[in-house]
Amino acid sequence: MKVIKEKHPLAMRWTHWVNFPILTIMIWSGMLIYWANDEYKITLFGHTYFNFFPEWFYKALHIPHRLAEGMAFHFLFMWFFTLNGILYVLYTLISGEWRELVPQKKSFKEAWLVLLHDLHIRKTAPPQNKYNAAQRIAYTAIIVMGLGSLITGLAIYKPVQFYYLTWLCGGYHFARILHFALTIGYVLFFVVHIVQVILAGWNNFRSVISGFEIVHEEPKPVIETTTPNDEKPVQ
């Protein structure tokens, strides 16, 4: 028998979907800014493996010579990015949802088992509540990264007025590197996230829009006398 199982609260769905386009705009406008001084590369033992970014990439995304535009967009949408992030964190703390999200002591060991399971190396995954151990780590890390982007961003936005943040981030030059690295982190997160969402399937995806999942349960052995819609969904 089909049963509606409540999963994601409205506040979580709302902030998730507001964040998605805002973060996209922040990354895009960030690239318009980064282009003006695109000095980061991956170099090991004197050999450069990758330049951020190759010329074809800039051309394909129409990035060159748009620094002023990039700054204007970036310094408008930073407000929305921050506000949305604060709302999400406040909601998570006040509602108690953080208990489902913050990694537990066992999460780090379990996350490894989840990974092995996801890679079809191990047959069973550890028992979980709303989120498995790997999700707990990922969804908490992404919030910490968001805070990191805010702090490193302020450190390079107003390095004199927020000199203590700039100091905290290891100086202006290093803060800019961190700000960039965090953005690369979002892109990697996004790739894994999308793959996982596709693998998890429709029921899971729908729950981030409509809030519920459908589970199939055995009919109860007792004779039902009340109308079924008075029942609380089985948690």
Place this chain on the structure above:
Amino acid sequence: MKSLNQLLKPPRQMMKNPFNKKNRAPKKPLTVDQKISRRNFISFGSFVVLGSAAFGGWKWLYNSPEEAKTVTAGARAPLRRALNQTELAVRRIFSNNNLVKTYPKDRAAKNVRHNSDIGSEGKVDIAAWVLQVKKQSGEVLKISLDELKALPKTDIIYDFKCVEGWDQISHWGGVKFSDFINHYKLDDQTRLQYVGMETPDQKYYVGIDMPSAMHPQTLLAYEVNEKPLPAKHGAPLRLIIPVKYGIKNLKRIGSITFSDNRPRDYWAELGYDYYSGL
């Protein structure tokens, strides 16, 4: 006859919140499938409607017209408004107690980076050069380099920051702008809101808000690495203002003006933030 109150009161059924299971009418129970399709309809409908609205909003912003050219130009009109509003917010955290970090002398770059020569191309006749200070009254002070060098000298070794994103520790020496103001008794001029500076050929020009100009680390610099400024770094006198991006650090100052209106600014006319503060 029904009372007005009764008429205004909507029937009970209309007040039902489809998300609230308690309000479901017990008469016609919905099946689980009906509940699912109803909730899917509402949530996916809202998702599509709100998503389309957001996309429409983005298209509006992206295609919004360029601002009318005033002292600023080149940005989308709504984005310029946002930059100006943001300036008001960040001005609140500006303080003369917030100082740019300074470094020991040996950290200063020997090869000081040079980005642009707009307004300071070619050689300048230093002997013929004078700094023109135009007061609001119309009075003009003409000040020579030697007169400026006779004032107390201040050195600063700090991390110069370009709007492009690079930074470099460099060593500058000159007269503190606030010392210069005091010495020439220009205090009344600092009650105005802005300082404007232009190159002798008037091809490069900046506007600086008074609090930033009067910041204790703002210099009228005539030395780099303890030697007179070379032409490419703005000989004979340039602005070094650590609370601003490099674009505001005008090279080869020809004139200084004071105004309550924003003076014209080279990069603000090309879509950059007028304030450009750090």
